[in-house]
Amino acid sequence: MQQDFTLTGEYIALNDLLKICGVADSGGAGKALVASGAVSVDGTQELRKTCKIRAGQTVSGDGFTIRVVGA
Template identity: 45%
Template sequence: MSSEFCVRGEYIQLDQLLKAAGLVGSGGEAHAAVEAGMVQVDGQVESRKRAKLRPGQQVDFNGESLVLVAEG
């Protein structure tokens, strides 16, 4: 399933996105998921917990896809 996530400002960090979108329950869960190689950004496994994500990028995690869009 794919959905949109509105980015306020220039970017959002990967760990913050996972938590804000409700894909994980805590920052610790977000860090563990990234460290385990469970998160993909634009089709590539992302290993940086605080990767800066910008509108136009897609994040895939646990069967969910989020497409980042600019606020406005």
């Protein structure tokens, strides 16, 4: 699943992005997914659950890719 997410503020927390885009059922599930090492930001494994994701970044994992674009 590949999708674009339009960022309206300066950044969004990684776990919230996963929840909003439907990759995780909840913020807690998003945190667990990140903690498991299954999420990459711009091709690098990311373990910080609330990492600030900004426009221009790409978040990916098994079966999903989210491109973050500015408003």
